[in-house]
Amino acid sequence: MSTHHERGRQTVLVVDDVARNLTLISHILRPHYTVKAATCGEQALHLAVVVRPDLILLDVDMPGMDGYAVCRRLKADAATRDIPVIFLTAMTGPLEETAGFDAGAVDYISKPVLAEIMLSRVKAHLTVGVMAGMYRDKASFLEREVARRTEQIARVQEVTLLITSSLAEARDNETGTHILRTQHYVKCLAEHLRAHPRFADQLTGETIEAIFKSAPLHDIGKVGIPDRILLLPGRLSHREMEIMKTHTTIGRDAIERAEQRLGYSMPFLRVAKEMAYCHHERWDGSGYPQGLAGDAIPIAARLMALADVYDALISKRVYKPAMSHDDATLIILAGRGQQFDPDVVDAFEAVQVEFRDISMRFADSQQDFDEELLRLDWVAESP
Structure with a gap:
């Protein structure tokens, strides 16, 4: 769960090196969620720790550190490993999907982005994330109580x-x-x-x-x-x-x-x-x-x-x-x-x-x- 929600809204971090993609996705999401944006992998890793978003939309094909590397870094860090990651990519073949899931992603959204599909996928994974967070909190409480x-x-x-x-x-x-x-x-x-x-x-x-x-x-x-x-x-x-x-x-x-x-x-x-x-x-x-x-x-x-x-x-x-x-x-x-x-x-x-x-x-x-x-x-x- 995010620790930096605005007016109780869930937070989505969008990562893409193309400015117009960030603008389009932010326009689709902002009526429903708090949106944070990053234009490269290093910035995304920093914001993920500071903002603690509820979900990350991550472009695969970026210069420098690509989406797969960013995702692996997120999953290796205890502070960010529970944040669900959805890849944004024009490449949706079996090999790309396998590589993404191996890196720790929960889903793919194909480019060009369709607003209805994006909102549906984001909503579904945020709902799952909320439930998972509740179960983690409950499990943590029970573990402390047993101890x-x-x-x-x-x-x-x-x-x-x-x-x-x-x-x-x-x-x-x-x-x-x-x-x-x-x-x-x-x-x-x-x-x-x-x-x-x-x-x-x-x-x-x-x-x-x-x-x-x-x-x-x-x-x-x-x-x-x-x-x-x-x-x-x-x-x-x-x-x-x-x-x-x-x-x-x-x-x-x-x-x-x-x-x-x-x-x-x-x-x-x-x-x-x-x-x-x-x-x-x-x-x-x-x-x-x-x-x-x-x-x-x-x-x-x-x-x-x-x-x-x-x-x-x-x-x-x-x-x-x-x-x-x-x-x-x-x-x-x-x-x-x-x-x-x-x-x-x-x-x-x-x-x-x-x-x-x-x-x-x-x-x-x-x-x-x-x-x-x-x-x-x-x-x-x-x-």
């Missing part, structure tokens, strides 16, 4: 995950910001490892996003652990420890039930199950609940295993002081090939400064956690 709704759903999902997982953390000795820190730790590790030959096929952009979204659910199973064990400040007995270990299975089963009620599988729920169930497995096979070893442990769980231990080491709890980043780093490095995947430890060593920055950004503070929820929760007020 907006998709973003809303994603934000609601993030808020729901944070709130749900914070309920589990609220019963533990850990803080809500533990969720945010571990979430960003695993993403940091995953993004560093995505170029590694071992992980290139597994750590795609979609998988990393699923890992980031599902990370807050890694300890959701703690909701099923009795307070007398979960909140015990001292060392757990063997029996108490065995009960504590069941939070991995409880978490997996809870997510699985939610998935069944949903009726279909989602990537982030599949990753969430793996992370909840396997983040206490160890590289050497001495972990729980299954005693998995090496690559049998899902990659998301291997990332979370390191992130979870690092955050536990640097965090102050009622039963222990916080450890420095440097001391925690030494412990992580010592676990290479035993507790942790060697390549994941190498990645941690490479990005440890980013880990420290994340730990400072999401320092233990309920206010920080509340602010993160507010950042995400804007969507709740959207229509």
